[in-house]
Amino acid sequence: MPTTDIVKLTQKGLGADADGRLFLRALPGETVEFDQDDGPLVAPRVVTPSTDRVAAVCRHFKTCGGCLMQHASEQSVADWKTEIVRLGLASQGIETNILPILTSPPQTRRRAKFAARRTKKGAMIGFHMRGSDGLVAVPDCQLVTPSLRSMIQMLEEFTVEFGSRKGELALTVTDSLGGLDVMVENGKELVDAMRVTLAAAAGRYDFARLTWNDETIVTRRAPAHQFGKAQVAPPPGAFLQATKEGELALTSAVQNALGDASIVVDLFAGAGTFTIPMAETAQVHAVEGVADMLETLDAGWRMATGLKRVTTEARDLFRRPLLPDEFHKKDGVVIDPPRAGAEAQTHEIANSAVPLVASVSCNPVTFARDARILVDAGFALDWVQPVDQFRWSNHTEIAARFSR
Template sequence: MSPQRLVIERLGNRGEGVAQLGARRVFVPYALAGETVAAEIDGEHARLVDIVEASPQRIAPICPHFAECGGCAVQTLRADAYAEWKRSLVETALANAGLALDVAPTVDAHGAGRRRVTFHARFDAGKARVGYMAARSHRIVEIEACPLLTPELRAALPAARAIAAILAPCGKPLDIAVTATLGGLDVELRGAGPLNDSETGALLAAADAHDLTRLTNHGKLIALRRAPQIKIGEATLTLPPGVFLQATQAGEETLAARVLSATAKAQNVADLFCGVGAFALRLARRAQVKAYDMDAGALAAMRAAAHATPGLRALEGVARDLFTRPLSASELNGFDAFVFDPPRAGAAAQAAEIARSDVPIVVAVSCHAQSFARDAAILLKGGYVIREITPLDQFRYAAHVEIVAVFEKTSGRKSAKRRLLG
């Protein structure tokens, strides 16, 4: 296949350079806007062969595995242009939903680095290969280190290799999820299936050798050497196995600060899709909070942390599937403010009920620009206005962006505000 010359017009939603070739678009990974490149084209996708004319915004990557490992999409773009690209991801999603709204500059929320990581292990003739997936592939790229991880995860890769070597004879694709906690590494295995006595014994020894805080397999405890705890505001929370956390500590703290600021005058707050209480445990310092999630383990951990933290006001955790049984507008109207942070799919059904309510302040948190734009359109149609939309970058160099937005009700605002301030 002979390379063809392409002119890159822009960066796409996945961080790939986008070129126009006749009537079709071609996506070129690792190419930047304004560059002329030589690429081997296969349908809509192409492989970058050479950079004929480089962008003045091109810089050197920070990782030797960049362009082979699929974890990072954009490492070679100058910081200011990179931040503007992240902002454009939100602007484009809103525009595609028919919304012309102002989006604030991107806030860097990388902090010390990612506090959780998933390594993949695949096996060939009984030998384990451990690392990240290559882009658009299930091929494993073995790495020596990842510069995006917090220093507390420095020992995660050696531990993952040791675990993979023990489970190599089973030959099953394995995911090894590692979270940095106050007491060390918390490791959850997925894909191994039930373990025999020999495997369990070897994993127990590996947990000791690598000083793991906890080791679980599909949520089933293998080894517990210390409680896997994190701080959420003033609370100390013991993590359930495999539970969701924001990618970085800085990301969680930045989001929480904006949630607290937007709801500063509220005395009765709902936290929807609350997880382990990243917002609820902080809000409960000054407000009564009712927190909803379908993960019973996360709710139990949140309640235990709240009970053990002096000075928190009432914090109630309610198990409820908000996708199939969203809170109705009449239920929502009992609150002064609320925050909702759904998974990537968003919360269209819940947003529709929010739109029918008269709650004066709504804070939306999202990790997916398209579902956020859809849900925002529902709220706007229901009489809310946008106070602010801010992109946060806690997924550095990836084509993901976190969003926090504050909505205010316009219809019936006087009566709603009177309740909020009274």
């Protein structure tokens, strides 16, 4: 049986040998043996383990596709993710101070998208196997909050009542201050009688809010989250930082980046993750493409005390980025775009006179591309703060400070 040595981890967390063959759950420094006909992603048998190999903390790890890196030590994962950030910047010819990565603890993911399927004996709630539509039950998931994990049995009962054996429900569940916020996709087409039945079920299961196929059935309590001094209840399925610890790490980095800025623009503001905390010391103009998120941001700001003025603007920043003169008299900018980055908007910031930019990104590649635009315009990239709130995955968040 052939063997090979693993020389590196790819950005997707796959072990690679010198010939470029990819191996699931293999680590650099390991010797593995494999069947030659296993295909391009080979599941190896470890002959010589790495000193970074550890026992997985979750009993579902071998079959579940929800986590990628539980077989690697925390320090090795931190080094790997930091290196991904460094390599992304190096590809654009940029060097800077990369701060130690901040990693969210286990059992802190406050939102999860479960697959739910009725079975002959009841229902199964879990995640798909890697590269398969097979479903794995995860009653002891070590990724999500204890509150979410304790709700799995209740979600099974809900699936028995409203699911179908012909298809699979997608249940996005969020652990909010008001309780469980449940959004169901791929459900049956709604009729009036079903709306009544679903509303009653939400009461029995004590959901804070229940949304079915984009229609909110009932809101029994505000599914709010604490952003600084305000409580904000984002719309169903709206973007939310994966963990509270990750959110606080990014928020702190943004505040440190902007320092004493007193008039700030928050681009891709969402429901106010950064807007509300910044409003404790600065006037903030929040710009976001989804009007519903701005409405919840505004409502949370108005109900809070001790905050400076916040204004909002619904605007598609990909089609209509803010222009340089719209940054006139602004002390700082926060920009937190989707994974695609914000190339057009970054060019407009580069052409403005704004002195400080706090950049947040979930994609080291597009972050580096947009960073190059700012650096070419005379900004210095003072530091980068990696944040690992998607623990045991290949995802890394970034916060950074640019100054003229």
